[in-house]
Amino acid sequence: MTTAVRPRPALSAAAGRVPSSTIRDLLALTEDDRVLSLAGGLPAVGHVHDAVLADIAARVLAEPDAAQYATTEGWAPLRAWLAAGLGADADDVRVTHGSQQALELTVRALVDPGAVVVVERPTYLGAVQALRAADADVRALPVDADGLDTDRLAGLLAGGLRPRLAYLAPTYQNPSGVVMSAERRSHLGALADRYGFVVVDDDPYRDLGFTPPPPRLRDWVPPDLAVTLGSFSKVLAPGLRVGWLHGPGWLVEPLTRLKQAADLHTSTLGQRLVAEAVARPGWLAGRAERLVALYRHRAGVLAAALAAEAGDRLTFAAPRGGMFLWARLPAGRDAAALLPAALARGVAFVPGAAFALDDPPADHLRLCFATLPDADLAEAAARLAAALDAG
Amino acid sequence: MTTAVRPRPALSAAAGRVPSSTIRDLLALTEDDRVLSLAGGLPAVGHVHDAVLADIAARVLAEPDAAQYATTEGWAPLRAWLAAGLGADADDVRVTHGSQQALELTVRALVDPGAVVVVERPTYLGAVQALRAADADVRALPVDADGLDTDRLAGLLAGGLRPRLAYLAPTYQNPSGVVMSAERRSHLGALADRYGFVVVDDDPYRDLGFTPPPPRLRDWVPPDLAVTLGSFSKVLAPGLRVGWLHGPGWLVEPLTRLKQAADLHTSTLGQRLVAEAVARPGWLAGRAERLVALYRHRAGVLAAALAAEAGDRLTFAAPRGGMFLWARLPAGRDAAALLPAALARGVAFVPGAAFALDDPPADHLRLCFATLPDADLAEAAARLAAALDAG
Numbered sequence: 001m002t003t004a005v006r007p008r009p010a011l012s013a014a015a016g017r018v019p020s021s022t023i024r025d026l027l028a029l030t031e032d033d034r035v036l037s038l039a040g041g042l043p044a045v046g047h048v049h050d051a052v053l054a055d056i057a058a059r060v061l062a063e064p065d066a067a068q069y070a071t072t073e074g075w076a077p078l079r080a081w082l083a084a085g086l087g088a089d090a091d092d093v094r095v096t097h098g099s100q101q102a103l104e105l106t107v108r109a110l111v112d113p114g115a116v117v118v119v120e121r122p123t124y125l126g127a128v129q130a131l132r133a134a135d136a137d138v139r140a141l142p143v144d145a146d147g148l149d150t151d152r153l154a155g156l157l158a159g160g161l162r163p164r165l166a167y168l169a170p171t172y173q174n175p176s177g178v179v180m181s182a183e184r185r186s187h188l189g190a191l192a193d194r195y196g197f198v199v200v201d202d203d204p205y206r207d208l209g210f211t212p213p214p215p216r217l218r219d220w221v222p223p224d225l226a227v228t229l230g231s232f233s234k235v236l237a238p239g240l241r242v243g244w245l246h247g248p249g250w251l252v253e254p255l256t257r258l259k260q261a262a263d264l265h266t267s268t269l270g271q272r273l274v275a276e277a278v279a280r281p282g283w284l285a286g287r288a289e290r291l292v293a294l295y296r297h298r299a300g301v302l303a304a305a306l307a308a309e310a311g312d313r314l315t316f317a318a319p320r321g322g323m324f325l326w327a328r329l330p331a332g333r334d335a336a337a338l339l340p341a342a343l344a345r346g347v348a349f350v351p352g353a354a355f356a357l358d359d360p361p362a363d364h365l366r367l368c369f370a371t372l373p374d375a376d377l378a379e380a381a382a383r384l385a386a387a388l389d390a391g
Numbered sequence: 392m393t394t395a396v397r398p399r400p401a402l403s404a405a406a407g408r409v410p411s412s413t414i415r416d417l418l419a420l421t422e423d424d425r426v427l428s429l430a431g432g433l434p435a436v437g438h439v440h441d442a443v444l445a446d447i448a449a450r451v452l453a454e455p456d457a458a459q460y461a462t463t464e465g466w467a468p469l470r471a472w473l474a475a476g477l478g479a480d481a482d483d484v485r486v487t488h489g490s491q492q493a494l495e496l497t498v499r500a501l502v503d504p505g506a507v508v509v510v511e512r513p514t515y516l517g518a519v520q521a522l523r524a525a526d527a528d529v530r531a532l533p534v535d536a537d538g539l540d541t542d543r544l545a546g547l548l549a550g551g552l553r554p555r556l557a558y559l560a561p562t563y564q565n566p567s568g569v570v571m572s573a574e575r576r577s578h579l580g581a582l583a584d585r586y587g588f589v590v591v592d593d594d595p596y597r598d599l600g601f602t603p604p605p606p607r608l609r610d611w612v613p614p615d616l617a618v619t620l621g622s623f624s625k626v627l628a629p630g631l632r633v634g635w636l637h638g639p640g641w642l643v644e645p646l647t648r649l650k651q652a653a654d655l656h657t658s659t660l661g662q663r664l665v666a667e668a669v670a671r672p673g674w675l676a677g678r679a680e681r682l683v684a685l686y687r688h689r690a691g692v693l694a695a696a697l698a699a700e701a702g703d704r705l706t707f708a709a710p711r712g713g714m715f716l717w718a719r720l721p722a723g724r725d726a727a728a729l730l731p732a733a734l735a736r737g738v739a740f741v742p743g744a745a746f747a748l749d750d751p752p753a754d755h756l757r758l759c760f761a762t763l764p765d766a767d768l769a770e771a772a773a774r775l776a777a778a779l780d781a782g
Binding site: 054 | 397409411645
């Protein structure tokens, strides 16, 4: 065959818009065993390992038709279990290939190119990617200790801003760890009701609170505007890719057609594993409890080591849950510029710039306390302090 | 909370464009045990069941970190196995959540709204959905006994048509069962080379040929324009949702970023199950061999029963592989109009109209011979004949 000298076909505009994930690029760099990585976000599920999933898988796959095609909506027993936990109707629940897919399908179902979407600054990197792919007009509003600044949002709305949706992770947010206050949640719900935009509550860390978490955002948002995203990745198994979505029928039905076009349905085996595991009385709660105890301890170890080693140069709030500590550098320092020195000393983190599209929190770093054991956390803090000294 | 009388937020244009799958809607109707369904497309994987997947799953999940997050590109041993089978570089292979996702990501990476895409008529329904979601300008060209009419395509190209891609399922096509001839494959490859469009070879039925299949389309297409999609759903397990894609780097790299935004990565467990199963010498080939023997037999049973019961009213070619028989009604009859009478008599099929966006083959029906045992196939043919008599 000849290969003519001809131009390569064009990529779509969408393909050109999606940035690579800084974190995933960074993970490749930190596969070096000599680097202690606080950059990843690997849940310590190995710590709470038992034989339950293996037993269920062996039993399910022993059936001749164990892993047949299934419905796009999701495995009915799992949808029923989720609906019961939400006090909702199973008809409004969908099982997705991880909560990332729930997020991306929600964006695709609502966002035309140029549509306004409100997000937090900082925000979850996966949201940035999905919103970029959809060519949303993203407006990032700052997060403080009480969560998204809803007064600022109210001002923008009064000034004519008309978002299609607001995307938040209001409970132990990745990366900031912030929990949105009840007052702000209530204010956001009232604004959504008044201006008619969808509120997406991305809530994967709910079961990882060091104290009981607040009610879900949907308790304050009109039911026809409330979307909740959830995940089995943080407590059960990230690699099964089983997440879920709850939302109003007018949105969930077309979203289901988009999912049908995207991948037909979520893994039958994955869904059955999760459904049978969570149906065991107390199993999931016990697992979460042990992870919370571990993470609370590890967060304390990292925070204490950082305070001891670099307390004069790093500012941070004690984590209240989730998997991340969000630390601030002294005025004028840039986390991305610090990274090479840190990697050279054998410690990795994610620079704050990864968590926003524009005006990023460049003076912040995200440190994961979930994955490493105590001694490594302390050593990582010491290496980070050395990098700060050198920079 | 108040719920104001306010308009519901708008859905995206994409959400409004994707039609529901006629087949999935039909499957809901045919869950009635009294209906013999030739409508579905369930592989008879239960027929070749053994303990291999259960054993692997139990072993893999016994590891503490069995189902951790993984890379977007796919499980390296599986990519290496696929690359070896293709005589390709593993860097150009991606593992996807079923081949439907491989198809949809390819479309999203290449198709801007209004971009021209050439497809076969009839074509795979999942392609129709993905192309609709992307707002492609779909041009369907007829398939005859030798596959897509490439002379017609050449004429359109000479007349100025400039497709971004041509999507084909040239080997035991769903629904027509047709195998594209070597001449046509060669002609298509030359046209792609001359006019610079991507050729997508959707090839899930390759291992289900009653005689050896032809070489892959990519053998005739310039490497920078050839995309191959494959699936483990037809021979291994549909519900694991493990498919794959091979293509040129300029396309595969941005497509990987789209996948990252879509769902981070394919199920770690699903990929490990497939990777370890296919690594067993002879296992996959043996499974395919037994399925082919079964399908060849069942295709013969259905064809004979249809010929005996309705040979004067149904025209069809004997299937050469795959899972479907594509039958034509007498002139002027409409398959969709026949369906209610068929369902009333306890038999279901998919009307031809499901397999094209415009000018659909309304006088055809798709009959799946893969799922039902002999007696049911014969009875289904008798019921179909009775419905034809009544109509």
